[in-house]
Amino acid sequence: MVLLTLMAIITIGVVRVRSLFAVVILGGIYSFLMASVMIVLDAVDVAMTEASVGAGISTVLMLGALYLTKTEEAAPTHTPFVPLFVAAGTAAALIYATVDLPSFGLADNPIHTHVAPRYLDYSVEETGVPNVVTSVLASYRGFDTLGEATVIFTAGIGVLLLLKGRRRIKPGPKRRRIRR
Amino acid sequence: MFVFTDIIAHYNQWVTVFLMVAGLYIVVARGNMVKKLVGLSLFQTSVYLLYISAGKILGGTPPIIEAGREVYSNPLPHVLILTAIVVGVATLALGLALVVRINEAFGTIEEDEIFAEDAE
Amino acid sequence: MRLDVIFRVAVKIMVPFILMFALYVQFHGDFGPGGGFQAGVIAAAMVILYAIIFGLETAKRLVPPRLVEMMIPLGVLIYAGVGVACMLMGGNYLDYSVLAHDPAHGQEYGILLVETGVLITVAGTMTAIFYALAGRGR
Numbered sequence: 001m002v003l004l005t006l007m008a009i010i011t012i013g014v015v016r017v018r019s020l021f022a023v024v025i026l027g028g029i030y031s032f033l034m035a036s037v038m039i040v041l042d043a044v045d046v047a048m049t050e051a052s053v054g055a056g057i058s059t060v061l062m063l064g065a066l067y068l069t070k071t072e073e074a075a076p077t078h079t080p081f082v083p084l085f086v087a088a089g090t091a092a093a094l095i096y097a098t099v100d101l102p103s104f105g106l107a108d109n110p111i112h113t114h115v116a117p118r119y120l121d122y123s124v125e126e127t128g129v130p131n132v133v134t135s136v137l138a139s140y141r142g143f144d145t146l147g148e149a150t151v152i153f154t155a156g157i158g159v160l161l162l163l164k165g166r167r168r169i170k171p172g173p174k175r176r177r178i179r180r
Numbered sequence: 181m182f183v184f185t186d187i188i189a190h191y192n193q194w195v196t197v198f199l200m201v202a203g204l205y206i207v208v209a210r211g212n213m214v215k216k217l218v219g220l221s222l223f224q225t226s227v228y229l230l231y232i233s234a235g236k237i238l239g240g241t242p243p244i245i246e247a248g249r250e251v252y253s254n255p256l257p258h259v260l261i262l263t264a265i266v267v268g269v270a271t272l273a274l275g276l277a278l279v280v281r282i283n284e285a286f287g288t289i290e291e292d293e294i295f296a297e298d299a300e
Numbered sequence: 301m302r303l304d305v306i307f308r309v310a311v312k313i314m315v316p317f318i319l320m321f322a323l324y325v326q327f328h329g330d331f332g333p334g335g336g337f338q339a340g341v342i343a344a345a346m347v348i349l350y351a352i353i354f355g356l357e358t359a360k361r362l363v364p365p366r367l368v369e370m371m372i373p374l375g376v377l378i379y380a381g382v383g384v385a386c387m388l389m390g391g392n393y394l395d396y397s398v399l400a401h402d403p404a405h406g407q408e409y410g411i412l413l414v415e416t417g418v419l420i421t422v423a424g425t426m427t428a429i430f431y432a433l434a435g436r437g438r
Contacts, residue, residue, distance in 0.1 A: 004195040042253040044333040052341040064433030065276040069283040083209035091201040103189035105238035127407040129330045132243040132255040138411040155270035156425035162277040163432040
Protein backbone atom coordinates (compact mmCIF):
# COMPACT_ATOMS: atom_id res chain seq x y z
CA MET A 1 0.00 0.00 0.00
CA VAL A 2 1.02 3.59 -0.58
CA LEU A 3 0.92 4.42 3.13
CA LEU A 4 3.44 1.74 3.96
CA THR A 5 5.84 3.03 1.32
CA LEU A 6 5.49 6.53 2.76
CA MET A 7 6.34 5.15 6.19
CA ALA A 8 9.46 3.50 4.82
CA ILE A 9 10.58 6.80 3.29
CA ILE A 10 10.02 8.65 6.56
CA THR A 11 12.09 6.02 8.35
CA ILE A 12 15.01 6.66 6.03
CA GLY A 13 14.65 10.32 6.96
CA VAL A 14 14.77 9.49 10.67
CA VAL A 15 17.98 7.52 10.18
CA ARG A 16 19.78 10.21 8.20
CA VAL A 17 18.69 13.52 9.74
CA ARG A 18 20.93 14.87 12.47
CA SER A 19 18.87 17.66 13.95
CA LEU A 20 17.03 15.98 16.81
CA PHE A 21 14.13 18.41 16.69
CA ALA A 22 13.45 17.35 13.10
CA VAL A 23 13.76 13.70 14.13
CA VAL A 24 11.04 14.16 16.76
CA ILE A 25 8.68 15.81 14.30
CA LEU A 26 9.34 13.08 11.74
CA GLY A 27 8.52 10.58 14.45
CA GLY A 28 5.18 12.30 14.97
CA ILE A 29 4.43 12.11 11.24
CA TYR A 30 5.40 8.44 11.30
CA SER A 31 2.96 7.76 14.14
CA PHE A 32 0.13 9.44 12.25
CA LEU A 33 0.86 7.36 9.16
CA MET A 34 0.91 4.24 11.32
CA ALA A 35 -2.49 5.21 12.75
CA SER A 36 -3.89 5.61 9.22
CA VAL A 37 -2.52 2.21 8.22
CA MET A 38 -4.21 0.69 11.23
CA ILE A 39 -7.56 2.16 10.28
CA VAL A 40 -7.18 0.61 6.84
CA LEU A 41 -6.44 -2.69 8.58
CA ASP A 42 -9.71 -2.45 10.62
CA ALA A 43 -8.01 -1.82 13.96
CA VAL A 44 -9.89 1.29 15.09
CA ASP A 45 -9.13 1.09 18.83
CA VAL A 46 -5.45 0.60 18.16
CA ALA A 47 -5.42 3.47 15.65
CA MET A 48 -6.91 5.85 18.23
CA THR A 49 -4.39 4.74 20.84
CA GLU A 50 -1.42 4.97 18.48
CA ALA A 51 -2.45 8.42 17.27
CA SER A 52 -2.96 9.83 20.74
CA VAL A 53 -0.03 8.09 22.43
CA GLY A 54 2.51 7.97 19.63
CA ALA A 55 1.88 11.27 17.94
CA GLY A 56 0.77 13.15 21.04
CA ILE A 57 2.36 12.11 24.30
CA SER A 58 5.52 10.64 22.84
CA THR A 59 6.31 13.81 20.88
CA VAL A 60 5.69 15.99 23.94
CA LEU A 61 7.92 13.83 26.15
CA MET A 62 10.75 13.89 23.63
CA LEU A 63 10.50 17.65 23.22
CA GLY A 64 10.61 17.97 26.99
CA ALA A 65 13.73 15.83 27.13
CA LEU A 66 15.33 17.82 24.30
CA TYR A 67 14.66 21.01 26.24
CA LEU A 68 16.80 19.59 29.03
CA THR A 69 19.60 18.23 26.83
CA LYS A 70 21.00 19.36 23.53
CA THR A 71 19.26 19.31 20.18
CA GLU A 72 21.90 18.42 17.65
CA GLU A 73 23.48 15.05 17.09
CA ALA A 74 27.22 14.81 16.66
CA ALA A 75 28.67 13.52 13.40
CA PRO A 76 29.22 9.76 13.40
CA THR A 77 32.80 8.80 14.17
CA HIS A 78 32.83 5.10 13.33
CA THR A 79 32.36 3.72 9.84
CA PRO A 80 28.91 2.22 9.52
CA PHE A 81 29.94 -1.01 7.82
CA VAL A 82 29.57 -3.42 10.72
CA PRO A 83 26.09 -2.17 11.76
CA LEU A 84 24.99 -2.13 8.11
CA PHE A 85 26.20 -5.69 7.71
CA VAL A 86 24.39 -6.79 10.87
CA ALA A 87 21.23 -5.01 9.74
CA ALA A 88 21.35 -6.50 6.25
CA GLY A 89 21.99 -9.97 7.60
CA THR A 90 19.06 -9.71 9.99
CA ALA A 91 16.82 -8.43 7.21
CA ALA A 92 17.77 -11.27 4.88
CA ALA A 93 17.10 -13.87 7.55
CA LEU A 94 13.74 -12.36 8.44
CA ILE A 95 12.60 -12.05 4.83
CA TYR A 96 13.57 -15.64 4.23
CA ALA A 97 11.35 -16.53 7.19
CA THR A 98 8.35 -14.49 6.08
CA VAL A 99 7.84 -16.47 2.89
CA ASP A 100 6.51 -19.32 5.00
CA LEU A 101 4.05 -17.18 6.92
CA PRO A 102 0.33 -17.36 6.05
CA SER A 103 -0.84 -15.02 3.32
CA PHE A 104 -2.30 -11.67 4.22
CA GLY A 105 -6.00 -11.49 4.94
CA LEU A 106 -7.35 -14.95 4.22
CA ALA A 107 -10.25 -16.01 6.42
CA ASP A 108 -8.94 -19.49 7.15
CA ASN A 109 -5.55 -18.51 8.50
CA PRO A 110 -4.71 -20.48 11.66
CA ILE A 111 -4.94 -17.35 13.81
CA HIS A 112 -8.68 -17.01 13.17
CA THR A 113 -9.75 -20.52 14.08
CA HIS A 114 -9.01 -21.16 17.71
CA VAL A 115 -10.35 -18.75 20.32
CA ALA A 116 -11.39 -15.61 18.42
CA PRO A 117 -14.70 -16.95 17.01
CA ARG A 118 -15.77 -17.87 20.53
CA TYR A 119 -15.12 -14.34 21.79
CA LEU A 120 -16.93 -12.83 18.82
CA ASP A 121 -19.97 -15.07 19.24
CA TYR A 122 -20.42 -14.83 22.99
CA SER A 123 -19.29 -11.31 23.80
CA VAL A 124 -22.68 -9.60 23.68
CA GLU A 125 -24.59 -12.21 25.63
CA GLU A 126 -21.94 -12.78 28.29
CA THR A 127 -20.80 -9.21 28.87
CA GLY A 128 -23.38 -6.99 27.18
CA VAL A 129 -20.69 -4.93 25.46
CA PRO A 130 -20.70 -4.73 21.64
CA ASN A 131 -17.08 -3.60 21.34
CA VAL A 132 -15.29 -6.94 21.45
CA VAL A 133 -11.87 -5.35 21.99
CA THR A 134 -13.06 -3.64 25.18
CA SER A 135 -14.77 -6.75 26.48
CA VAL A 136 -11.72 -8.91 25.83
CA LEU A 137 -9.41 -6.29 27.34
CA ALA A 138 -11.42 -5.64 30.49
CA SER A 139 -13.24 -8.88 31.12
CA TYR A 140 -11.90 -11.93 29.35
CA ARG A 141 -8.24 -10.92 29.68
CA GLY A 142 -8.60 -8.63 32.69
CA PHE A 143 -5.44 -9.80 34.42
CA ASP A 144 -3.30 -8.55 31.55
CA THR A 145 -4.84 -5.10 31.86
CA LEU A 146 -4.15 -5.12 35.60
CA GLY A 147 -0.51 -5.85 34.81
CA GLU A 148 -0.49 -3.05 32.27
CA ALA A 149 -1.90 -0.53 34.73
CA THR A 150 0.82 -1.60 37.15
CA VAL A 151 3.49 -1.06 34.50
CA ILE A 152 2.22 2.48 33.86
CA PHE A 153 2.17 3.11 37.59
CA THR A 154 5.75 1.86 37.93
CA ALA A 155 6.95 4.03 35.06
CA GLY A 156 5.30 7.09 36.59
CA ILE A 157 6.87 6.39 39.98
CA GLY A 158 10.25 5.82 38.34
CA VAL A 159 10.19 9.08 36.42
CA LEU A 160 9.10 10.98 39.51
CA LEU A 161 11.93 9.46 41.53
CA LEU A 162 14.47 10.42 38.89
CA LEU A 163 13.29 13.86 37.95
CA LYS A 164 11.31 15.45 40.73
CA GLY A 165 12.66 18.58 42.32
CA ARG A 166 14.97 21.15 40.93
CA ARG A 167 18.56 20.53 40.01
CA ARG A 168 20.85 20.82 42.97
CA ILE A 169 24.16 21.14 41.14
CA LYS A 170 25.19 24.10 39.09
CA PRO A 171 25.92 23.39 35.43
CA GLY A 172 29.63 23.93 35.05
CA PRO A 173 32.69 22.30 33.54
CA LYS A 174 32.72 18.54 33.59
CA ARG A 175 33.70 17.21 36.96
CA ARG A 176 36.51 14.75 37.21
CA ARG A 177 36.08 11.93 39.61
CA ILE A 178 39.02 11.92 41.97
CA ARG A 179 40.36 8.46 42.58
CA ARG A 180 42.45 8.04 45.65
CA MET B 181 11.64 -17.50 -6.60
CA PHE B 182 9.31 -14.56 -5.89
CA VAL B 183 6.06 -14.49 -7.82
CA PHE B 184 3.88 -11.39 -8.00
CA THR B 185 1.24 -12.96 -5.74
CA ASP B 186 3.97 -13.49 -3.16
CA ILE B 187 4.60 -9.76 -3.11
CA ILE B 188 0.94 -8.94 -2.51
CA ALA B 189 0.66 -11.61 0.14
CA HIS B 190 3.75 -10.57 2.05
CA TYR B 191 4.20 -6.83 1.42
CA ASN B 192 3.11 -5.90 4.93
CA GLN B 193 5.60 -8.29 6.43
CA TRP B 194 8.46 -7.03 4.27
CA VAL B 195 7.77 -3.43 5.22
CA THR B 196 7.73 -4.60 8.84
CA VAL B 197 11.15 -6.17 8.36
CA PHE B 198 12.48 -2.97 6.78
CA LEU B 199 11.21 -0.78 9.63
CA MET B 200 12.53 -3.22 12.22
CA VAL B 201 15.97 -3.31 10.65
CA ALA B 202 16.06 0.48 10.34
CA GLY B 203 15.28 0.79 14.05
CA LEU B 204 17.96 -1.77 14.85
CA TYR B 205 20.48 0.13 12.74
CA ILE B 206 19.74 3.38 14.60
CA VAL B 207 20.17 1.68 17.97
CA VAL B 208 23.45 0.04 17.02
CA ALA B 209 25.11 2.65 14.84
CA ARG B 210 24.24 6.03 16.31
CA GLY B 211 25.84 7.29 19.48
CA ASN B 212 23.32 9.90 20.58
CA MET B 213 21.12 8.55 23.35
CA VAL B 214 17.92 10.33 22.37
CA LYS B 215 18.28 9.07 18.83
CA LYS B 216 18.76 5.55 20.13
CA LEU B 217 15.48 5.87 22.01
CA VAL B 218 13.76 7.05 18.83
CA GLY B 219 15.18 4.03 17.03
CA LEU B 220 13.87 1.74 19.77
CA SER B 221 10.39 3.15 19.47
CA LEU B 222 10.58 2.73 15.67
CA PHE B 223 11.48 -0.93 16.25
CA GLN B 224 8.45 -1.35 18.52
CA THR B 225 5.99 0.18 16.09
CA SER B 226 7.13 -2.14 13.32
CA VAL B 227 6.11 -5.10 15.49
CA TYR B 228 2.65 -3.55 15.98
CA LEU B 229 2.27 -3.47 12.20
CA LEU B 230 3.19 -7.15 11.96
CA TYR B 231 0.56 -8.25 14.48
CA ILE B 232 -2.25 -6.06 13.24
CA SER B 233 -1.81 -7.11 9.63
CA ALA B 234 -1.91 -10.72 10.77
CA GLY B 235 -5.32 -10.16 12.30
CA LYS B 236 -6.97 -8.57 9.29
CA ILE B 237 -9.49 -10.50 7.22
CA LEU B 238 -10.09 -9.19 3.71
CA GLY B 239 -13.73 -8.16 3.47
CA GLY B 240 -14.20 -7.97 7.23
CA THR B 241 -15.12 -5.01 9.40
CA PRO B 242 -13.76 -3.66 12.69
CA PRO B 243 -14.62 -6.01 15.57
CA ILE B 244 -17.63 -4.08 16.92
CA ILE B 245 -20.71 -6.28 16.89
CA GLU B 246 -23.62 -4.73 15.03
CA ALA B 247 -26.58 -6.10 13.14
CA GLY B 248 -26.05 -6.94 9.52
CA ARG B 249 -22.31 -7.65 9.57
CA GLU B 250 -21.07 -11.17 9.23
CA VAL B 251 -17.29 -11.20 9.09
CA TYR B 252 -15.26 -9.38 11.74
CA SER B 253 -11.53 -8.93 11.91
CA ASN B 254 -9.78 -10.77 14.68
CA PRO B 255 -9.89 -8.76 17.95
CA LEU B 256 -7.15 -10.60 19.80
CA PRO B 257 -4.12 -8.92 18.18
CA HIS B 258 -5.78 -5.54 18.81
CA VAL B 259 -5.90 -6.22 22.54
CA LEU B 260 -2.29 -7.33 22.61
CA ILE B 261 -1.06 -4.31 20.69
CA LEU B 262 -3.09 -1.86 22.81
CA THR B 263 -1.19 -3.08 25.84
CA ALA B 264 2.09 -2.99 23.95
CA ILE B 265 1.65 0.63 22.80
CA VAL B 266 1.05 1.90 26.31
CA VAL B 267 3.90 -0.13 27.78
CA GLY B 268 6.14 1.22 25.01
CA VAL B 269 5.42 4.82 25.90
CA ALA B 270 5.99 4.04 29.59
CA THR B 271 9.46 2.65 28.87
CA LEU B 272 10.18 5.62 26.58
CA ALA B 273 9.36 8.00 29.42
CA LEU B 274 11.67 6.16 31.81
CA GLY B 275 14.44 6.08 29.21
CA LEU B 276 14.14 9.82 28.62
CA ALA B 277 14.29 10.50 32.35
CA LEU B 278 17.51 8.46 32.56
CA VAL B 279 18.98 10.39 29.59
CA VAL B 280 18.21 13.68 31.31
CA ARG B 281 20.00 12.55 34.46
CA ILE B 282 22.97 11.26 32.44
CA ASN B 283 23.20 14.64 30.77
CA GLU B 284 23.26 16.36 34.12
CA ALA B 285 25.96 14.05 35.46
CA PHE B 286 28.28 13.97 32.43
CA GLY B 287 27.37 17.10 30.49
CA THR B 288 26.79 15.25 27.24
CA ILE B 289 24.56 12.60 25.72
CA GLU B 290 26.95 11.22 23.13
CA GLU B 291 28.03 7.71 23.91
CA ASP B 292 31.67 8.15 22.87
CA GLU B 293 32.21 11.15 25.10
CA ILE B 294 30.59 9.41 28.06
CA PHE B 295 32.81 6.37 27.66
CA ALA B 296 35.89 8.58 27.36
CA GLU B 297 35.01 10.49 30.47
CA ASP B 298 34.08 7.42 32.42
CA ALA B 299 37.44 5.83 31.74
CA GLU B 300 39.30 8.67 33.44
CA MET C 301 -2.01 43.50 22.08
CA ARG C 302 0.18 40.47 22.56
CA LEU C 303 0.88 38.25 19.61
CA ASP C 304 -0.55 35.12 21.20
CA VAL C 305 -4.08 36.44 21.78
CA ILE C 306 -5.50 33.97 19.27
CA PHE C 307 -3.88 31.04 21.05
CA ARG C 308 -5.05 32.12 24.48
CA VAL C 309 -8.65 32.66 23.46
CA ALA C 310 -8.83 29.47 21.39
CA VAL C 311 -7.31 27.30 24.12
CA LYS C 312 -9.59 28.79 26.75
CA ILE C 313 -12.59 27.76 24.66
CA MET C 314 -11.20 24.36 23.71
CA VAL C 315 -10.12 23.03 27.12
CA PRO C 316 -13.60 22.09 28.45
CA PHE C 317 -14.46 20.46 25.14
CA ILE C 318 -11.30 18.37 25.23
CA LEU C 319 -12.22 17.16 28.70
CA MET C 320 -15.74 16.37 27.50
CA PHE C 321 -14.30 14.43 24.57
CA ALA C 322 -12.08 12.43 26.90
CA LEU C 323 -15.08 11.46 29.03
CA TYR C 324 -17.07 10.62 25.89
CA VAL C 325 -14.33 8.32 24.64
CA GLN C 326 -14.19 6.67 28.06
CA PHE C 327 -17.88 6.00 28.44
CA HIS C 328 -18.55 5.10 24.83
CA GLY C 329 -15.70 2.64 24.79
CA ASP C 330 -18.33 -0.06 25.10
CA PHE C 331 -20.09 0.83 21.87
CA GLY C 332 -17.40 2.22 19.65
CA PRO C 333 -13.67 2.58 19.63
CA GLY C 334 -12.35 3.95 22.86
CA GLY C 335 -11.70 2.89 26.40
CA GLY C 336 -9.60 3.90 29.35
CA PHE C 337 -6.19 4.40 27.73
CA GLN C 338 -7.24 6.74 24.98
CA ALA C 339 -9.37 8.79 27.36
CA GLY C 340 -6.56 9.11 29.89
CA VAL C 341 -4.11 10.30 27.26
CA ILE C 342 -6.60 12.86 25.90
CA ALA C 343 -7.22 14.22 29.41
CA ALA C 344 -3.46 14.53 29.97
CA ALA C 345 -3.13 16.26 26.60
CA MET C 346 -5.64 18.85 27.81
CA VAL C 347 -3.47 19.72 30.81
CA ILE C 348 -0.32 19.78 28.66
CA LEU C 349 -1.94 22.14 26.14
CA TYR C 350 -3.03 24.45 28.93
CA ALA C 351 0.47 24.42 30.40
CA ILE C 352 2.10 25.18 27.05
CA ILE C 353 -0.08 28.20 26.33
CA PHE C 354 -0.61 29.71 29.75
CA GLY C 355 2.57 28.72 31.59
CA LEU C 356 3.48 25.93 33.95
CA GLU C 357 2.62 27.84 37.14
CA THR C 358 -0.94 28.57 36.01
CA ALA C 359 -1.43 24.95 35.00
CA LYS C 360 -0.11 23.84 38.38
CA ARG C 361 -2.75 26.04 40.05
CA LEU C 362 -5.44 24.46 37.85
CA VAL C 363 -4.33 20.86 38.43
CA PRO C 364 -2.15 20.71 41.56
CA PRO C 365 0.83 18.35 41.54
CA ARG C 366 -0.28 16.74 44.80
CA LEU C 367 -3.59 15.76 43.20
CA VAL C 368 -1.82 14.34 40.18
CA GLU C 369 0.57 12.33 42.30
CA MET C 370 -2.31 10.91 44.25
CA MET C 371 -4.12 9.92 41.08
CA ILE C 372 -1.36 7.56 39.95
CA PRO C 373 -1.82 4.84 42.57
CA LEU C 374 -5.53 5.53 42.97
CA GLY C 375 -6.37 4.02 39.62
CA VAL C 376 -4.45 0.81 40.27
CA LEU C 377 -6.12 0.65 43.67
CA ILE C 378 -9.57 0.90 42.09
CA TYR C 379 -8.72 -1.88 39.66
CA ALA C 380 -7.36 -4.23 42.30
CA GLY C 381 -10.17 -3.21 44.64
CA VAL C 382 -12.77 -4.35 42.13
CA GLY C 383 -11.08 -7.72 42.09
CA VAL C 384 -11.11 -7.95 45.87
CA ALA C 385 -14.75 -6.86 45.95
CA CYS C 386 -15.58 -9.69 43.58
CA MET C 387 -13.87 -12.09 45.92
CA LEU C 388 -15.76 -10.70 48.90
CA MET C 389 -19.06 -11.25 47.11
CA GLY C 390 -18.32 -14.88 46.51
CA GLY C 391 -16.68 -15.22 43.10
CA ASN C 392 -13.10 -15.53 41.95
CA TYR C 393 -10.69 -12.59 41.72
CA LEU C 394 -11.87 -10.24 38.93
CA ASP C 395 -14.93 -12.38 38.22
CA TYR C 396 -17.43 -9.60 37.56
CA SER C 397 -20.48 -11.85 37.26
CA VAL C 398 -21.16 -11.72 41.00
CA LEU C 399 -21.29 -7.93 41.25
CA ALA C 400 -24.99 -7.56 40.41
CA HIS C 401 -28.13 -9.64 40.34
CA ASP C 402 -27.48 -10.87 36.84
CA PRO C 403 -24.14 -11.88 35.23
CA ALA C 404 -24.43 -9.58 32.20
CA HIS C 405 -25.14 -6.52 34.38
CA GLY C 406 -22.34 -7.53 36.71
CA GLN C 407 -19.94 -7.62 33.79
CA GLU C 408 -21.06 -4.15 32.69
CA TYR C 409 -20.48 -2.67 36.14
CA GLY C 410 -17.13 -4.39 36.38
CA ILE C 411 -15.96 -3.15 33.00
CA LEU C 412 -17.07 0.41 33.79
CA LEU C 413 -15.23 0.52 37.12
CA VAL C 414 -12.11 -1.06 35.72
CA GLU C 415 -11.90 1.34 32.80
CA THR C 416 -12.33 4.27 35.21
CA GLY C 417 -9.37 3.01 37.20
CA VAL C 418 -7.26 2.80 34.06
CA LEU C 419 -8.33 6.33 33.03
CA ILE C 420 -7.25 7.80 36.36
CA THR C 421 -3.87 6.08 36.36
CA VAL C 422 -2.99 6.92 32.77
CA ALA C 423 -4.06 10.58 33.04
CA GLY C 424 -2.19 11.01 36.31
CA THR C 425 0.99 9.38 35.04
CA MET C 426 1.21 11.34 31.80
CA THR C 427 0.53 14.64 33.55
CA ALA C 428 3.03 13.89 36.31
CA ILE C 429 5.74 13.00 33.80
CA PHE C 430 5.10 16.25 31.94
CA TYR C 431 5.28 18.27 35.16
CA ALA C 432 8.56 16.57 36.09
CA LEU C 433 10.17 17.15 32.68
CA ALA C 434 9.01 20.73 32.32
CA GLY C 435 9.63 21.79 35.87
CA ARG C 436 13.26 20.79 36.05
CA GLY C 437 15.38 23.85 35.66
CA ARG C 438 18.21 23.93 33.20
